[in-house]
Amino acid sequence: MDIKSPQNLMELTDVFRFVEKVLKLEPGHIRDLSFYKKQFETTPYFSIYVEKDNEVLGALLAVPQGNDGLLVGEVAVSEKARGKGIGSLLLTEIEKRAKKYKKKNVLLGSLETAEEFYLKHQYKPKLFIQLQGTNRLKELKNFAKDNSYEKDIIWENEGDGFSKIIIETSTIDKKLQDKAKTLSGAHTQYLFSKKLQT
Ligand SMILES: CC(C)(COP(=O)(O)OP(=O)(O)OC[C@H]1O[C@@H](n2cnc3c(N)ncnc32)[C@H](O)[C@@H]1OP(=O)(O)O)[C@@H](O)C(=O)NCCC(=O)NCCS
Numbered sequence: 644m645d646i647k648s649p650q651n652l653m654e655l656t657d658v659f660r661f662v663e664k665v666l667k668l669e670p671g672h673i674r675d676l677s678f679y680k681k682q683f684e685t686t687p688y689f690s691i692y693v694e695k696d697n698e699v700l701g702a703l704l705a706v707p708q709g710n711d712g713l714l715v716g717e718v719a720v721s722e723k724a725r726g727k728g729i730g731s732l733l734l735t736e737i738e739k740r741a742k743k744y745k746k747k748n749v750l751l752g753s754l755e756t757a758e759e760f761y762l763k764h765q766y767k768p769k770l771f772i773q774l775q776g777t778n779r780l781k782e783l784k785n786f787a788k789d790n791s792y793e794k795d796i797i798w799e800n801e802g803d804g805f806s807k808i809i810i811e812t813s814t815i816d817k818k819l820q821d822k823a824k825t826l827s828g829a830h831t832q833y834l835f836s837k838k839l840q841t
Pocket of ligand 1: 721
């Protein structure tokens with residue numbers, strides 16, 4: 644199976660349409676086609692896909708983040724092609740390219756159904772919790788404290804109508820996530836990161 648990058652915007656559009664369909668992306672998705680088209684101008688090598696008999700079977704779209712990070716925005720393998728190593732092939736290839744372009748960290752937000760996949764690839768989980776309302780950082784910190792994660796808060800932010808924290812959990816703590824989901828106006832997601840050996 645061949646991994647390649649789209650050669651032009653038409654091919655990139657086909658790959659994005661594939662991703663959109665598999666992941667059932669909503670029309671207002673933050674990283675839409677125009678976002679990836681813009682990225683493609685400077686870093687076309689971070690959009691990759693696997694094709695067989697002219698049919699896209701899997702794709703991964705990534706973009707640089709900061710100086711030395713790479714954000715994997717979307718990963719999708721068509722339903723019929725899952726469990727055959729295509730997801731792993733895409734992830735391994737993007738890590739190789741990340742290293743080539745001097746990126747030290749790979750970051751991503753996972754769907755709940757894909758968490759095991761990233762753990763298998765030695766990605767480290769962190770729980771992202773967002774609450775509606777700008778003045779709720781204290782509540783979030785108390786939540787972390789009540790669950791013995793006070794020292795594991797690695798990022799916090801307030802603004803734009805939301806309060807947010809990221810807690811380094813080292814494993815996937817579903818109980819913690821379920822509790823966080825009961826906070827009013829909460830959105831939670833496991834984020835994953837991997838430091839690349841240089
Ligand atoms: C998650 C996904 C990208 C994995 O791709 P894939 O080609 O099926 O994965 P692979 O065949 O390379 O699997 C690698 C390993 O991870 C495991 N794995 C893959 N997906 C898994 C899942 N959803 N849950 C648990 N384990 C999973 C496989 O069993 C395999 O384990 P093994 O090495 O012990 O055999 C693919 O299932 C997918 O597109 N899912 C739907 C969309 C999605 O969740 N995308 C991720 C968004 S963050």
